Amino acid sequence: MRSTGRFSTAVVGAALLLGCVSQTASSQPAGAQPASSEVASSGAASSEVADSARVLVFSKTAGFRHDSIPEGVAAVRQLGETGGFKVDATEDAGAFTARNLRRYDAVVFLSTTGDVLGPAQQRAFEGYIHQGGGYVGVHAAADTEYDWEFYGGLAGAYFQSHPAIQSATVTVEDGAHPATSGLPRAWERTDEWYNYRSNPRERAHVLASLDESSYTGGTMNGDHPIAWCQTYQGGRAFYTGLGHTKESYAEPAFRRHLLGGIRYAVGEAQADCRPETGYRPLFDGSQGSLSAWKQAGPGSFTLDADGTLTSSGGMGMLWYADRGFGAYSLKLDWKTAGAAGDDNSGVFVGFPPSDDPWSAVNNGYEIQIDATDVPEKTTGSVYGFQSADLGRRDRALNPPGEWNTYEIRVEGERLRVWLNGVKINDFTSTDPARSLADGHIGIQNHGADDQVAFRDIRIKELPAKSPARTASQGE
Numbered sequence: 001m002r003s004t005g006r007f008s009t010a011v012v013g014a015a016l017l018l019g020c021v022s023q024t025a026s027s028q029p030a031g032a033q034p035a036s037s038e039v040a041s042s043g044a045a046s047s048e049v050a051d052s053a054r055v056l057v058f059s060k061t062a063g064f065r066h067d068s069i070p071e072g073v074a075a076v077r078q079l080g081e082t083g084g085f086k087v088d089a090t091e092d093a094g095a096f097t098a099r100n101l102r103r104y105d106a107v108v109f110l111s112t113t114g115d116v117l118g119p120a121q122q123r124a125f126e127g128y129i130h131q132g133g134g135y136v137g138v139h140a141a142a143d144t145e146y147d148w149e150f151y152g153g154l155a156g157a158y159f160q161s162h163p164a165i166q167s168a169t170v171t172v173e174d175g176a177h178p179a180t181s182g183l184p185r186a187w188e189r190t191d192e193w194y195n196y197r198s199n200p201r202e203r204a205h206v207l208a209s210l211d212e213s214s215y216t217g218g219t220m221n222g223d224h225p226i227a228w229c230q231t232y233q234g235g236r237a238f239y240t241g242l243g244h245t246k247e248s249y250a251e252p253a254f255r256r257h258l259l260g261g262i263r264y265a266v267g268e269a270q271a272d273c274r275p276e277t278g279y280r281p282l283f284d285g286s287q288g289s290l291s292a293w294k295q296a297g298p299g300s301f302t303l304d305a306d307g308t309l310t311s312s313g314g315m316g317m318l319w320y321a322d323r324g325f326g327a328y329s330l331k332l333d334w335k336t337a338g339a340a341g342d343d344n345s346g347v348f349v350g351f352p353p354s355d356d357p358w359s360a361v362n363n364g365y366e367i368q369i370d371a372t373d374v375p376e377k378t379t380g381s382v383y384g385f386q387s388a389d390l391g392r393r394d395r396a397l398n399p400p401g402e403w404n405t406y407e408i409r410v411e412g413e414r415l416r417v418w419l420n421g422v423k424i425n426d427f428t429s430t431d432p433a434r435s436l437a438d439g440h441i442g443i444q445n446h447g448a449d450d451q452v453a454f455r456d457i458r459i460k461e462l463p464a465k466s467p468a469r470t471a472s473q474g475e
Contacts (some may be wrong), residue, residue: 008028028367047455053085053105053266055136060091062114066140068246072110075249079259096121097145097202098128105266106134109141109155111243116144126150129235134265137239138258142194153451154232155226156204156239157196163217165192165245174207175285175307175455176333177229177267179238179260183253185285185307192244193226195219203459204230204237205273226258227275229264231421236265236273270398272405272421274330279331279458281308282320282441283309292322297357299445300452309456311345311445317357318443326438327462330408334369336400337451342372343400345452346383349408349415350429350439360442363434365427367408367417369452371397380417380424388417405453410436411462 057076059069066072073089080087088104096117101107101124117125122145129135135154143159146150152158160389170187172180193210198204199220208227212218225239238261250255263269283289285307293302299313307455309318316459336343351364366383375381379397380388396419398404407418429436443454 004378025069031299031443035335053268054103055080055085055087055106055108055262055266055338056095056101057087057089057108057110058091058095058112058116059110060093060112060116063142063143064113064140066111066244066245068249069111071246071249071467072138072226072243075255076108076110076262079255079262083259085262087342093117093121096124098124099131101125101128104133106130106136107137108138108145110448111140112144113140114144115147120149122150126233129154129237130233131235132267133235134267135232135235136238136258136261136265137237137242139243140243141239144195149399150233154235156200156228156230156237157160157198160195160197161219162194163215165190165331166215168193168215169211170208172208172244174205174271176405177205177207177260177271178263178271178402179227179229179240179257180207181260182256184210186409187253189242189251189254190245191242191248191424193218194226194241198242198277199223200225200228201277201430202241202275204228205276227261229261229271230275231273236267238262238265244434244453269402270396270420270422271402272407272418274421276331277470278410281328281456281458282331283454283457285455293318294321294355296355296360296442299447300444301443304394304453306455307454309443310453311443311451312448314445314447314450316445317348317360317442318439318445319348319351319360320355321353321440324438324440325410325461326442327411327464328409329462330410330441331405331459331461333403333405335398335403335453336369336371337453339400340372342370343452344370344444344446344450346370346444346446347406347408348434348440348442348444349410350434351442353440357442357444360440364427364439365415365436366444367406367425370450375446380419382415382417382425382427385427386427388419392422393419396420396424409462410439412464430474440464 050364051458077087137155167190172183172185206225210224210226226392229238231346296317299316301309301318334386346366346368348360351360368381371379375387380393409416413429
C-alpha cells in the first residue's frame, strides 16, 4: 500500500454536519457488474490530492441485494470528497488483481452477498491483506463468502438471521476508536439488526454491542457485538453490522461511525484492536465510579457530560485509593487538547497510598503523556528512567485532539507499555524503593495550562509470576 498523509479532521467534521447525501449512484439489478474500467476512471482527482489515501468500494451481490447500496456508495464518495481521500466504486470482481489492489489503502465490502469472488480473485485479496491492506465490512458483508475461511476470519463473524427493522440501543464499548469515539454510550437508532453464527469477541476487539433487551429478535444470549475491529494476518479490518436502511447513510452519527472505520482501515487513525476480555472498570464515566478515587495535592479533574475526566490546575494527582495492585494489565484512554501536543500529564503506578502527590513521583513510576519533551520524558517513556521506542511510538500515536489507548502491564518488577496496541516500552525496575510488586495507580493533573482527558480506566489482574520467569517471558 502507498504511504498516506492524515485526513483533514476539521474538514471531515464539517462534512458530517451535512447529514445528507448530495447525490446517489445509479441502481444496479442483482448480480449486475459494471465494466472494470470504472475502477480506473471513477476516482479521477486533481494533482493537489494525488498523495491522499484511496479506497475501493465493492458492492457486488450474488444473493439478496440491498436497495441502500446506491446511497452507501454515494455516502462514501461524499466522505472522501470532504475528508481528502479518493473513492472508486465497482461491482466487477475483475478489479481484484494483485496489481490493481495495490492502488488502494482499503477495500469496503458494502452489503455484498453470496459468492462474489473467484479463486484467483480471492488469492489476490488475501495477498493484499497480508501486505498490510485494509478491509471495511458494512452490514451484509457478513452475508458473503461462507465457504472462504480467510474471509470469514477477516469479517469476524457470519450472518445468521435478523428480526424486523426496529429501534434498538447500541452500547458503545470503546470510546477511543475513531469509529465510536464521537458516539453516545447508549446510541438509539433504527436498523436491521443481525444475529451472527458466532461471537467475535474472543478474536476481535468489540467496539459496540446491542442491548438485546431494547428490541425483539436478538439471539446471542445478551452478548451481541455489532461492530468490531482487528488486525488480521498483516492487515487491518473493521466491520459494522449497521447500514441496512437508506436512511442510515444520511444519518450524521452513522456517517461518523463509517468514516472512523475507514480511517482506521487505511491507517490514518491508530487504535488498539486486540481482543479485550476480563477487564473490570475502575472509572466508567459515571460519578459513582469516582467514589474509590481521591485527589492528592492541588488542582482537580472535571467529569464531563460524555464521561471523560479532564485535568484542571495542579500539580496534583487523582489516585485509586480503594486498594493497590500487584500483577495486572491497566488500560485507559487519553487525549491531549493543545495543538502542539505539549499538554503534560501521566499515569503513575506502583506507589504507596498517600495524600501527597510527590509520594508517587518519588516512590512510583510515571508513564508520560506529553509528546514534546526529551526522549526519557516524553509520550510512552517511563519518566526519567527509560525512553519509549520512538519510531514505534511515533507510528502508533494519534495527534492532539484524538484519543489514544495505553495498556500498562505490570508483572513482578517488569513494566511494559502498549500505545494503541503497539508495544513501545519494556522496563524492569531494579530500585527496591520503587518496587512494582504492590502499589496504587493514579492520573496526573500537571498544571493550569495542561488539559488532558481520560476515559474508561479498567484493569485485569494477572497471575503473579516469579522474578526469574517474569524477566524471561515472551509476549
